[in-house]
Each structure stands twice: as structure tokens, then as C-alpha cells.
Amino acid sequence: MNSLLLQLIQDALVVLIAPLLLGWVNQCRAWLQNRSGAGVLQPYRNLIKLFHKDAVLANNASPLFRATPYILFASMWLAASLVPVIATDLPLSQAVDVIALVGIFALARVFISLAAMDVGTSFGTMGARREMLVGFLAEPALLMVFFTAATISHSTSLVTIVETLAHKQFVIYPSLAFAAIAFVMVMLAENARIPVDNPATHLELTMIHEAMILEYSARHLALIEWASALKLLAYFTIACALFMPWGIAEVGNLAALPVALLALFIKLLLGGAGLALLETVTAKMRIFRVPEFMGTAFLLAVLGMLIHFLLGS
Amino acid sequence: MLNFAGQLINLFAAMLLLISFAMLSQRRVLSLINLFALQGLVLAVSTTVVAYSSNQHHLYYSAGLTLLLKVLVLPWILHRLIRKLNVKWDVETMFNIPTTMLVGIVLVVFAFNLAAPISQMAGTITRGTLGIAMACVLLSFLMMITRSKAVPQVIGFLAMENGLFFAATSTSYGMPMVVELGIALDVLIGMFILGIFFFQIRETFDSLDLKHMEKLKED
Secondary structure, eight states: OHHHHHHHHHHHHHHHHHHHHHHHHHHHHHHHTTOOOSOTTHHHHHHHHHHTSOOOOOTTOOHHHHHHHHHHHHHHHHHHHHSOSSBSOOHHHHHOOHHHHHHHHHHHHHHHHHHHHHSOOHHHHHHHHHHHHHHHHHHHHHHHHHHHHHHHHTOOOHHHHHHHHHHSOOOOOHHHHHHHHHHHHHHHHHTTOTTTOOTTOOOTTTOSHHHHTTTOOHHHHHHHHHHHHHHHHHHHHHHHHHHOOTTOBOTTOGGGHHHHHHHHHHHHHHHHHHHHHHHHHSOOOOGGGHHHHHHHHHHHHHHHHHHHHHHOO | OOOHHHHHHHHHHHHHHHHHHHHHHOOBHHHHHHHHHHHHHHHHHHHHHHHHHHTOTHHHHHHHHHIIIIIIIHHHHHHHHHHHHTOOSBOOBSSOHHHHHHHHHHHHHHHHHHHHHHHHHOOSTTGGGHHHHHHHHHHHHHHHHHBOBHHHHHHHHHHHHHHHHHHHHHHHSSOOHHHHHHHHHHHHHHHHHHHHHHHHHHHHHSSOBGGGGGGGSOO
């Protein structure tokens, strides 16, 4: 009963704070660029505005095009609620392991790409192709990162990984350090952040994610934006779970929940500021450099695993 | 589980491997030299840690020698050389970089497998890192093969010496002092001679691209 309640709390929590995280990252970027920024609540205002508008659909839009925002939102919400963020005692987490998590991300990617090509505009098709180019290179790297963490804790279940890593005495894992760098690179690519894609651009030559969702408006667009925020949150919480799982509440320990919540907020604050800093100091790379970037991420993840086998740590 | 020093050595070994890969993928000569200096620094620090944890006092001298030669003198000579030769251009590689990286991964797997039985027999605290040292040597080889310009090839050669030094430290707590001094001197003199060669090559071919040297053979 308790675990079910925890799961419900987490579901509500992730879906509510996801836009806040996005707003925080944007606010940090604004500060770093010497602008005053729109405030951390701006994503909520955008969502409310979009939900109040009337949706416009292309004449030749198929049911797939209409369904995609809902599928996208549902899968990202599911992904974000699978990751143990404040407590490890989650019934959903028991059912799904990290490989299934990668599968959920892949499902969302396939649908958004299909929907982008559905209306038949050249921008949508271009965006979908680029998204697939980035995605098929990012996915193996992400899996390798998960495998490195899984070989340390001898399980692919996120809950077990978090419990193992959080309860061991402090040990330097070179393999996890490699995996962490690889994960950050994958995170930048998958969430359309700056070295790979610019989330704030509508310049046709460079955009990837924005090109795919150009045809969407109103509530559909709102759902997609919200799903993107949830995806970013999911990646952040995965990073917290794998590389800094301290402070998470254990099974049956409800008293630790406030501390866990506080720890989560501190981690997200620092992580968001770090992401904004990373995005400010790097320049966007050419699209044909992206395979090289993702290849490096894959290499680092593989090296992490190899080093784990060699050094046993 | 290893103690803290052992974990530190493992971490430095992993960093050495990472720097080797960074050198393999680096296009610019200038960054290549900086990476080489960084590799020397990591090597010196890790040697110091090994010396401290195993009470081998001669390793302190090796670490000092490494610091002096590979972090300060050789990078300084290289910086001077590329300034004199005016070759701060982009390095072009013969394969594309992702392919080189994948070949590099295969080499690492090969080296790790090769080193596994040897490191089983070693009794040092650092025995696990022999595989990484061999991987560094092989990666430097790969770097020398994939580059066509003279300066990066020489840096690959020097990085290979770094890998060999690390291998010696990890299997048998370093070589005798005489051998180490000899090698250090060899590397220094080799660097001077190669530096002179650079000028000769450029004078003859108007470029430092070693592809031109293929024309020397008779048909």
C-alpha cells in the first residue's frame, strides 16, 4: 500500500516539476548570457497559453499525427516515473529494467519521427532524418552506460543499481566516471541541447527537434513541450540515480522522504545550473560532426565497461 | 577491495587511457602537444603514488625525471618547433575518426586479453594496470600509423614511450635507474635529431607530409 502511494506521489511530482526544471535551466542560461530571463515559471505559462488555443491540423494529417503527442507524453511520463527519484520502493520500477527504459525512449522517438514525416513537409522529414541519425548513435551509448552500472551491481533493475551504489562504502569507480561523461554526452544529444541541437532556435539549417514539431499547435504542441521537459527530467533523475544516488529513501523508510526530496531538489538545482553552464560555454557543432560526438560517447561507455572488467572496480 | 592508493592508481591508469584516446582523435597539433604534456603529468603523479604506496624510493626519482622531461622540456621543445616550422594547422587523419576510435577499442580489448595472464603472475599493487599500459602503447602505435604529418607521428612515438614506462612501473615497480636515465637521454636526443629532421624534410619537400617521402623509392 505504501509503495503504491509512493508511486503515485512520484508520478505527480515528476509531471509537475518537469517544466520547473526546464524553466530553471533556461533562467540559468539567461543569467549566464547577461539577460534577465523570463523567470523559472515561464514554461508553465507557455503550457497554459498553448492549452487555451485552438488546434490547427494539416488537411492531410493522419490519425497517427493526432495520436503522437499523447503517445509521446505518456511514454515520457512513464519513463520519468520509472526512475527511482525519492524512494527505491516503487512497484513500477520492479516491473521494468533499464533496457525497457531505453525501449520506451526509442518508442517515443519512432512515433515523433513518423508524425514529423506524416504531413509531408520537407522540414518535418529533414528533422526526422536528423533525429534518427542522432538517435541510432545515442542509443547504443546509452545502453553501454547502463551496462557499466549493471555490471557493478549485477542487475539491470534500476532499483537494485541504486540500492547497491548508494549503500556501498565510498569507492572510486573509474568505470563509472567514464560512464558519467558518456551519459552527459548522450543526454545533450537526446534532449536537443546545445552542442548537438539548439532548443531555442528556429533556424532551418540547424534545428533537429524543432523541425519535427513545426506542424503542431495548441494542445498537441503543449503536450510535446511537456513531454520534452519530462524527458529532460527523466535523464536528470537517471543521472542522479546512477552517479549520485545519495540521500534516496530506502524501502519502508518513510521518515527519510523529506530528506530525499530535499536532496533531489538540490541535485536538480546543481544539475540544471551545470547544464546551462555547459550549454553556454560550448558552441553548436556541425550536424556532420554529431556522429563523431556520439561515437566518442559510445567509446567512453565501452571503455568504462572494459576498465571495469580489467580493474574489477 | 583495494585500498585508497590502489584505487587512485586505477583512476590514473584510466585517465592515461582516456588521454591516449583523446590524442588519437585530436586534429590540432597544438592540442596534441598539450595532451602529451598532460599525459606526462598523470604518469608522474601515478608513479609518485606507486612509489609512496610501495615504499620504492627510486620511483620518486623516476617520477621527478618524468615531470621534468615529459611535462616541461619535451612539450617546450615541441612548442618551439611548431612555432618555428609554422605548423599550427589542422592535422588530417588518414581514416575518419569514428573508425579510428573503433579500431582503438578493438586494440584495447586485445591488450587487456593479452595482459590478463601476465598480470596474474605479477605481485605488485598495480598489476591490474598492465593491460591499460599495453593498450596505451598500442594506441600510440595506431596514432603513428594513422597520421601522415611528421610532428604528430613523433608525438605518437613519445606517447608510446610513456606507455612503456607505465608498463614497467605496473609490472615490476620500474626499471633500474641506469636504464631509465639512458632511455630519458635517448628520448631527449631523439627529439633533437627529429627536430633537425623536420627542417630537412620541409626544406626538401616544402611540407611535413610524409606521403611525399614515398616518391623517394625507385620504380
